[in-house]
Amino acid sequence: MSTTTVAHHEEHAEHPTGIMRWLTTTNHKDIGTMYLTFALIMFFVGGAMILGIRAELFKPGLQLMNPEFFNQLIGVHALIMIFAALMPAATGFANWMIPLQIGAPDMALPRLNNWGFWLLPPSAILLTLPFTLALFGIGDGALATGWTFYPPLSIQGGIGVDFAIFAVHLLGISSVLGSINIIVTVFNMRAPGMTLMKMPMFVWGWLITAFLLIATIPVLAGAVTMLLTDRHFGTHFFDAAGGGDPIMFQHLFWFFGHPEVYILLLPVWGFIPQILETFSRKPMYGYKAQVYSFWGVGVLSVVVWAHHFFTSGMPVPALLYFMYSTMAISLPLAVMFFCWIKTMWKGSMSFETPMLFTVGWIILFGIGGLTGLVLADVAADAQYHNSYFIVAHFHYTLFAGGIMGIMAGTYYWLPKMTGHMYNEKLGKLHFWLTAISFNLTFIPQFFLGLAGMPRRIPDYALQFAEFNMISTIAAFTLGLSQLLFVYNIVTCARGGKKATAQVWEGAQGLEWTLPSPPPYHSFTEQPTVK
């Protein structure tokens, strides 16, 4: 076995340098790095858009932009953050870490992997191009329907909708290719002795995510294709005049959209127990319970979609079903939270940056989950629906629960990836600035929502002025503190204190048996797991 891998190794020892290395690479670490870099860039693009929105909302009245442009920024911000920042970041970690964690030399389908990445930049261009085209008088700007594409608005919208539909097609193909690659890698490339129930939690999280993507992305692709034919080819899937039904789009969209939430979160949930056991210096509590809870959430996530539109009119039995099934998701989640807290319990904990982000993540994601329970209540949802309460809720789940988890993972594995330690002081400063300004941004939005401020509206009543002002100032602090993150990553990639193979004192797992940074071809000799 080892002789064949060595031969295979030498065959690829020479690889192109410069730009061609990145265009043609089939190496899982190179592709992972490209995914992560792309995600980081798009995180700032999406962030700049939302800062435009927050600036407009700083004061009541219209100061900076017209409402159409405001709506475009909102929709494109969401699509970019979801499809071009959070998902590629998770895929980047999958590429980097899954082969290292299961003891494989590379991903199973390396050329497919390369194509999966290179579909992303064109789709990001498709999403944002209408902004530029509008400057030259072509079309009326980007998608202005919000990221949900609801008809009839999306049927009436301008070319921005078409651009977004094609961008979603490309992004969908990219994620599905990535998913196939991950499933094949996990099923067929594990090192001898690495049984499914010995896999690290991150690999489990991604395996379930990959299945969810294969099950739901085609439904989104189908729904936006129907939208496209409704717009241009005279079909009436969603056009009531021809016997269609706009509510059906909401069912199709959220049949994808709700699992999508867990697609974004499951990989991050995999980071958490691994980081906790490292910095608590004891094995994670309840591995099996966590694996089963992951599956529980994965399965439940595809049967709860209609809680996103309780107010669109459903009979009471349907409302009750979607309410109870949604609330049922909190049961596996409660199991996970319990396991995570129990992992820390009586451990000899230390609080390096990844651990800070993880502990902060548990608290903030907990708030996101609990406010979700409030929204799942049909009677209460009628008040909170489409208000700033929901905006605050899903930013607690997706910014705190998603992006702060990704940051924890970044600090955790950055020394492994680059071979250098990052600046710990700056890392801690980044955490505290992020955590505090994040809360100051979104706690006021809970209150705004409770008081009745609707989302996606550029102007508001005077009574909301103070909370919006606080939220905007905090949002700019939050945005600017992310520059520390970039600075820390760049300086760490360029040099710094050499990292050891294990990096962290309590780190367990195959990726820590390789030197930091790992060699271009990971395991020349296949490891065996006992």
Place this chain on the structure above:
Amino acid sequence: MASVNESKVLTAKEQLDLKNQRLIRKLLWMLLGSLLFAFALVPIYNVLCSMTGLNGKTQNTATVLAKAKIDNTRWVNVQFTSSVMSGLGWNFYPKTTSVRVHPGQIETVIFVAKNTTNEVVVGQAIPSVTPGIAAANLKKIECFCFIRQSLKPGEERAMPLRFFVSPDLPKDVSDMTLSYSFFPAVK
């Protein structure tokens, strides 16, 4: 799963490739399955809704006047709203915005449409009832929504709607809203 025979001939690398190909094929079938499922949801949705009336769609043909008994013990408040979709240059509104009826009692209300453009425009009204559960109980005897309406430039037309609420309306429904949206007619 490679058979004993194969494993003698194939190297480890080739065996892995074979295993990968089989799994990829399965996953591609799954992918195709979920794409077909997305399109299958369209007829499933329509059948479910017409069976149960969940989405507030009323029947679009005239009800033959059955001998519905008038239930004098109950009052139902029926409200009317209207909207015009973009691309149709009409004014459209109900003359009466609400009526109070007994279940089974036949009532007529007038909707007014006016073409504000200077060309002939054809429109189609699409009804919807809230709460959706009551949609099946709103029985129309005559409605301007059964056919397309063609208005000459500047023409104004008063259009009748004759309906009754069937007495088997669920007990807890005391109010219902009938909404009409006028769409540019599909060619």
